[in-house]
Amino acid sequence: MKSMKNLALLLVMGILVVFAAACGGGETKETNTGDGNGEATEETALEGSVVIDGSGTVYPFMAKMAENYMTENEEVSVEVSRAGTSAGFKKFLAENGTDFNNASRHIKEEETALADDLGIEVKEFQVALDGLTFVINKDNDWATEMTQEDVVKIFLAEGGVTKWSDINPEWPAEEIKPMGPNENHGTNEFMFETIMEEKDFIDSVNLQQEYSTLVDLVSKDKNAIAFFGYGYYDSNKDKLxxxxxxxxxxxxxxxxxxxxxxxxxxxxxxxxxxxxxxxxGLAKEKPQVLDYAIYAMENAQTVATETGFAPLKDEAIQESISYLEGLK
Known part of the structure; x- marks a missing residue:
């Protein structure tokens, strides 16, 4: 009889273990730092928000990344906006600022100084490579090839180019309509500082806030030419x-x-x-922000190629991931 009672007790205990396991089926993560004694403790699923602003050029990359991340982490909301690199830094470098700022240029000295004044520790992560692309109307069949010097002259105040025939006398003697993103965008600064060597834009240049506006304007004017990142051209090849x-x-x-x-x-x-x-600092305070940062770098190469960017090399990606893992 005693052995029968022991067998029954073991059966009951087994049922309780199975029941407990079934009830604990929610998403959890284990960590070895929870109780200070090196023993594993349970951590609840990630939740909360991640706030990102900045570059319109980087926007397609980060918007796709956020979409992918939220599919896997349904309790985290990732908000991606596109005020432009410079405007984004103003939001990033403020009290209660954004978690990330996307940028199509390096942070400036004055922005770094402001971060220091505010006690904000900033870390730069290169996520991809972009090619400055000069787009034209589909009906423009004469300016499909130009030298580096000629395409830049179109945008220079001192370039001496106002008509297509100024570049090639066999081209139409019609006024060129140069366009591009405005000064809120790092692409504008890259064009001005690096490509144009800080020489003034021609007075007739039409600078816009929205890349979609530029796509629309060029698609409707055979004499238009605009500059922006390759990704926007790649996603609008049917129009440009x-x-x-x-x-x-x-x-x-x-x-x-x-x-x-x-x-x-x-x-x-x-x-x-x-x-x-x-x-x-925010990444250290908010687990979802750090988790998103790691996810973004782990998937940067794949998302880059999906959104019109050239991917970084493995070494650069791994260096960023190692840094982020060290913040845990």
Whole structure:
């Protein structure tokens, strides 16, 4: 009888263990730092918000990243806006600022100084490579190839180019309509500071806040030419053409294969890195922000190619991930 009672007791205990396991089926994570004694404790699923603003160029990349992340982490809301690089830094470097700022240029000295004044620790992460692309109307069949010097002259006040025939006498003697993103965008600053060597824009240039506006304007005017990141051209190839630029070795079409910073990359003179900047203090305070940062770098190469950017090399990605893992 005693053995029968022991058997029954074991059966009951087994049922209770199975029941307890079934009730504990919610998503949890284990950590070895929870109780200070090195023993595993349970951590609840991630929740809360992640707030990102900044570059319109980087927006498609980060919006896709956020969409993918929220599919896997339904309790976290990732908000991605596109005020522009400079406008985004103003929101990022403020009390109760954003968690990330996307940028199509490096942070400026005065922005770094402001971060120091506010006690904000900022970390730069390169996420992809972009190629500055000059887009034209689909009906423009004459300016499909230009030298680097000629395409830049169109936007320079001192360039001496106002009509297509000023570049090539065989082209139409019609007024060129130059366009681009306004000063809120890092793309504008890259064009002005790096490509135009800080020389003034021509007075007739039409600078816009929204990239979608530029796409629409160029698609409706055969004499229009605009500059912006390759990704926006890539997603609007049905509406726009692109100038193949001759950097001295023949015309090069912007593409994921030609964009790169290495000397072997044919489109390298118009290539630039693009970034996201992290508020390190907020990443340490909010688990969802750090988790998103790690996720973004782990998936940066895949999302880059899906959104019109050239991916970074493995070493650069791993270096960023290692830094972020060290913040845990």
């Amino acid at each position: 053409g692109a100038v193949n630029v001759d950097f001295g070795k023949g015309p090069i079409a912007p593409s994921l294969e030609t964009i790169g910073l290495d000397e072997e990359a044919a489109y390298s003179p118009f290539t630039r890195p693009v970034f996201t900047y992290l508020n390190v």
